[in-house]
Amino acid sequence: MAVSIMLTITACNIRGNSDNTLHPDSAENSTSSGIGSVDTTPSSTDDPPPREGMVHSRLTNEWIEQQTAAVRPIAVMIPNEKNALPQYSLSSASILYEANVEGQMTRLMAIYEDWQSLEKIGNIRSLRSYYAYWAFEWDAIMIHVGGPFFINELLAQPDTNHVDETNSPDRRAFYRDADRPLPHNAYTTGPMILSMIHRKDYSLEYRELAEPNHYRFAPQSAPNTLEQYGDNAQNVSYIDMSGCYPLTRCYFEYNESDNLYYRSQHISGDADGPHIDAATGEQLCFKNILVQYVRCEELDFKEGYLNFQCLDTAMDGWYFTNGKCIHVTWEKTSDYGATRYYDDNGEEVLLNTGKTMICIVREGDNFSYW
Numbered sequence: 001m002a003v004s005i006m007l008t009i010t011a012c013n014i015r016g017n018s019d020n021t022l023h024p025d026s027a028e029n030s031t032s033s034g035i036g037s038v039d040t041t042p043s044s045t046d047d048p049p050p051r052e053g054m055v056h057s058r059l060t061n062e063w064i065e066q067q068t069a070a071v072r073p074i075a076v077m078i079p080n081e082k083n084a085l086p087q088y089s090l091s092s093a094s095i096l097y098e099a100n101v102e103g104q105m106t107r108l109m110a111i112y113e114d115w116q117s118l119e120k121i122g123n124i125r126s127l128r129s130y131y132a133y134w135a136f137e138w139d140a141i142m143i144h145v146g147g148p149f150f151i152n153e154l155l156a157q158p159d160t161n162h163v164d165e166t167n168s169p170d171r172r173a174f175y176r177d178a179d180r181p182l183p184h185n186a187y188t189t190g191p192m193i194l195s196m197i198h199r200k201d202y203s204l205e206y207r208e209l210a211e212p213n214h215y216r217f218a219p220q221s222a223p224n225t226l227e228q229y230g231d232n233a234q235n236v237s238y239i240d241m242s243g244c245y246p247l248t249r250c251y252f253e254y255n256e257s258d259n260l261y262y263r264s265q266h267i268s269g270d271a272d273g274p275h276i277d278a279a280t281g282e283q284l285c286f287k288n289i290l291v292q293y294v295r296c297e298e299l300d301f302k303e304g305y306l307n308f309q310c311l312d313t314a315m316d317g318w319y320f321t322n323g324k325c326i327h328v329t330w331e332k333t334s335d336y337g338a339t340r341y342y343d344d345n346g347e348e349v350l351l352n353t354g355k356t357m358i359c360i361v362r363e364g365d366n367f368s369y370w
Contacts, residue, residue, distance in 0.1 A: 047220045059094040059113050059138070061217035061353040068114050071204050074193060075135035077144040078108040079125040080248055082270045084184045086278035088120040096284070097134055099360035100296075102304040104247045107131070111138055115190050120279055122187035123180065124165065129154055133310040134358075136336045139210035141202060143193060145174070145186050148305055159209060161202045163193060170196060214338040218350040226324040232344065233324045239289065240368045242266070244361040250275065252289060252357075254323050260285040261320065263357070287354025289320040290341060292330055296362040308360060310339075315363075317341060321352050325369065 049055070054063045059073065073094070078087055080098065090096065093110035101107045109131045112118070127144035129151045135142050146166035147155075155162060165174040165186055173196035177185045197204060206212070218224040226233040239261065242249035247268050252261040263284040266272040274283040293316045295309040313331040319341060328349055332339040341349045361367065 072206055073111050073113045073138050073140045074115050075140035075142045076110045077125050077127050080106050080108050082267050088279040089118050091277035091280050091282045095356050097358045106245050106248050116194050118190040120187055123184045124186045130308040130310050137210055137338050139206050163196050209336045211338045215351050216348050220353045223352045224350045225322050229326050233326050236320055236325045236369045238370050243367045244365040259322050261289055286357040288351045288356040291359045292317040293363050294360055319349055
């Protein structure tokens with residue numbers, strides 16, 4: 001069964017406040033200047049490669065081997081609830097998305113660039129359509145375990161590349177771990193995914209669908225400190241997302257020694273603590289955090305499925321890096337087009353080299369920082 005779902009979004013009136021609780025649509029913060037005039041030239045950088053044959057990653061701007069950079073990433077759907085923990089290989093992801101699904105749960109989508117040698121990835125759960133549109137902009141091959149019926153039309157499009165454990169031919173790319181109960185025991189490995197990609201005759205090389213210059217990065221030798229924004233850049237040592245993610249209640253703490261934000265969670269019914277990758281024992285940490293407000297509607301099904309409007313222009317967001325934050329607006333104008341972020345001057349924001357966390361939040365939800 002295939003259905004076409006048209007969203008009707010009702011504008012929300014969000015009240016301002018005097019503390020640092022963020023709200024998405026303050027009139028004084030919105031801007032349209034510069035939106036739509038995207039400079040697609042590579043990020044400006046004068047940093048020399050550490051050795052011959054290395055290039056900048058389009059996902060993180062880090063120096064990586066040329067053969068690694070040439071391979072399309074994978075986008076893996078990973079649950080984030082008490083019974084799904086711990087997860088494996090999240091710290092190896094270059095980019096991590098988080099968004100709400102039904103029942104106030106959140107689900108993660110991990111974008112892996114150097115994935116072919118990973119020994120255990122997951123656990124893995126079902127896909128939602130809005131994650132697919134974020135995966136498209138990286139030309140990523142999606143890895144998932146089924147999904148609701150209304151994504152079938154999207155998955156059937158000829159350009160959509162995905163590996164689905166519920167499809168019998170794809171099942172050999174997954175395994176079930178006897179140490180975990182259903183449905184939280186589906187895993188894969190880099191070699192298993194690679195073998196299935198060959199079987200399905202998917203291209204390992206980037207196709208001419210997504211924009212090759214997705215994010216714009218500051219040179220590693222001259223990072224973006226946000227100091228150029230003066231008083232409009234606020235100092236931030238703690239980001240509390242509990243107002244947007246009431247079940248996982250994740251938060252980020254800034255570490256001045258390495259200039260990274262470290263992720264923790266306080267999942268309902270579980271102890272508060274660092275979000276740890278079971279494969280490495282490492283706490284998840286990020287150089288860039290983007291909080292992105294997105295229009296959302298609950299679909300008219302008893303399961304409470306959500307649908308986020310991934311294509312939009314001049315919606316609000318916030319960019320955190322190096323212990324500071326600024327207000328931004330974002331736009332995405334086509335299925336495979338990049339989501340781009342602009343400061344209040346209409347200039348595209350320069351991200352810093354490293355991993356990026358993208359927190360997708362519903363228009364009208366609030367989060368706090370200090």
